[in-house]
Amino acid sequence: MGSRSAAAALTAALGLTGLLPVSPGTAGEQVYVTRFWHLHQPIYWPEWNSNGAQTGRVQYAWDSIVLKSSQTYGTGSGHPENDLEAIFGLDDRRAAYQWRPRDSLQLIDPAGGFQVSYSGSLIDDIRNLGANGQLGYSTSWWDGNRQARTWNTPSGRSRLDLVGFTYHHSLGPLLPKEVFRKELQIFKQAWWKAWNGNMDLSDHSKGFFPTEMAGPVEVVVSLLRVGTACPSRRAPNRPARASPIPLRDDRSRSPL
Numbered sequence: 001m002g003s004r005s006a007a008a009a010l011t012a013a014l015g016l017t018g019l020l021p022v023s024p025g026t027a028g029e030q031v032y033v034t035r036f037w038h039l040h041q042p043i044y045w046p047e048w049n050s051n052g053a054q055t056g057r058v059q060y061a062w063d064s065i066v067l068k069s070s071q072t073y074g075t076g077s078g079h080p081e082n083d084l085e086a087i088f089g090l091d092d093r094r095a096a097y098q099w100r101p102r103d104s105l106q107l108i109d110p111a112g113g114f115q116v117s118y119s120g121s122l123i124d125d126i127r128n129l130g131a132n133g134q135l136g137y138s139t140s141w142w143d144g145n146r147q148a149r150t151w152n153t154p155s156g157r158s159r160l161d162l163v164g165f166t167y168h169h170s171l172g173p174l175l176p177k178e179v180f181r182k183e184l185q186i187f188k189q190a191w192w193k194a195w196n197g198n199m200d201l202s203d204h205s206k207g208f209f210p211t212e213m214a215g216p217v218e219v220v221v222s223l224l225r226v227g228t229a230c231p232s233r234r235a236p237n238r239p240a241r242a243s244p245i246p247l248r249d250d251r252s253r254s255p256l
Contacts, residue, residue: 037101038209040119040169041087045080047071060128061088088125089135097126098137099144105151105159113159116145117209120167120190127194146196162195163207164188173214 044064049055051063059067061084068078087093101116130141148160166172166183167190175183188201197203 035114036209037096037114037116037118039096039116039122041122041125042169043121043125044082044084045071047079061125062128062132062134065134085135088129088137094136097122098141101160102144102148105148110159111153111155113151113153113157113161115161115163115207115209117163117165118145118194119165119169120187121169123190123194142194142196145194149195161205161207162191163205163209164191165209166211169211171211171214 041061043058043060045067046058047067049057049059049063049067051059051066064080065084068080068084071079073079101114105112105114126137126141129135129137130139133139145160145162149158149162151159153159164184165187166180167187168183170180170183172180172183188204191197191204192199192201
């Protein structure tokens with residue numbers, strides 16, 4: 001397969017036009033693809049927190065590490081059983097959760113950009129680790145993404161789009177509508193606080209990453225009701241905001 005046909009096949013498989021030139025075509029044509037970072041860790045042990053003064057919420061990562069040995073529930077084994085120090089202490093994760101998207105973005109053409117889905121539960125886990133200075137996370141853990149989201153392409157589009165997501169990485173089509181909307185609302189509150197956004201959410205991304213790429217029409221209706229649009233294709237210099245999702249209830253046609 002030639003380089004042009006291979007690039008075209010890759011673009012077709014992704015279902016996106018995006019940012020980074022893959023190979024030149026004929027008569028000045030150019031094939032573009034986009035890069036998407038998907039970052040998530042769950043709330044590993046949703047028990048009431050008793051580590052420190054914040055006792056009116058569930059445990060985040062550092063809380064669960066501290067409390068693990070006391071959470072045996074008569075089993076003789078600390079909970080959560082997951083090794084959170086190994087999970088969050090991995091060098092690649094430390095970098096990806098703090099500065100790596102910004103540093104990678106600096107290495108590509110100024111007309112290019114990334115989209116990042118960074119779950120709400122991960123935001124709270126990393127904020128908890130950073131506030132306590134643990135496992136290589138600092139109180140400035142958010143600086144990389146905060147800085148990069150202010151960078152624009154020559155056409156004025158954001159080069160780092162931190163798109164909408166469900167707070168817990170929840171699978172939208174399986175949730176009652178009210179629960180799904182609450183997931184979106186909780187995520188947005190975590191989003192603006194982490195990325196130095198506007199409290200009124202006026203600068204919140206219009207994009208959305210559907211968990212496991214599951215995006216039926218019912219999910220789109222809920223997204224639109226909470227102010228999230230789902231455009232699917234972008235021309236060069238215009239970073240894509242989300243993966244393709246059908247915006248009409250017409251099962252006989254392909255998704256937009």
